[in-house]
Amino acid sequence: MAAPPPLAAPFKPKDAELFSVISAFDAAYAAYNANQAGMERYWTLKYIEQQGLQELEATVFKEGLARADTLPLVLPVLGTGDLPRGSRVRLKLGEIDLITLDVAGSVLERLDAEAVAPASEEDDSEEETVAGPIAIAVDVSDTPEEESAAAAGAASPSP
16 A cells, blocks of 8 residues: 655745734734624623622723723723732722723722732733723714615615
């Protein structure tokens, strides 16, 4: 029995086409990840709204930011400037904006006497921090007359 012929790699080392495929994959992955993060934040805020939660327990992990202990939520918090990383606090939540996916909090009280910093730096580098409003792009340059003319032009068959 003869050995199978050697397989040739579809791309040469450092091939521009290979890098474009990798770049396109990374862009698609980043878009899906951003969409997933947005949906998760929306439904977390919707849950808070539906349950009527006014306060949350959270852990400070960066100056001005805290991670809720019981929900997948990172939010900007007033009053954390002098608190060390790892401090547990009780937050009063502000108004929830489901359009911009924004909610802020303020420190009501510190729950621990001294904060114990986590052993690893994983919390900051593992995932992208989503803590604040999102940007929404809206094209307001079209007038209703232009939109109806464009729709009428698209509906009529062209010869």
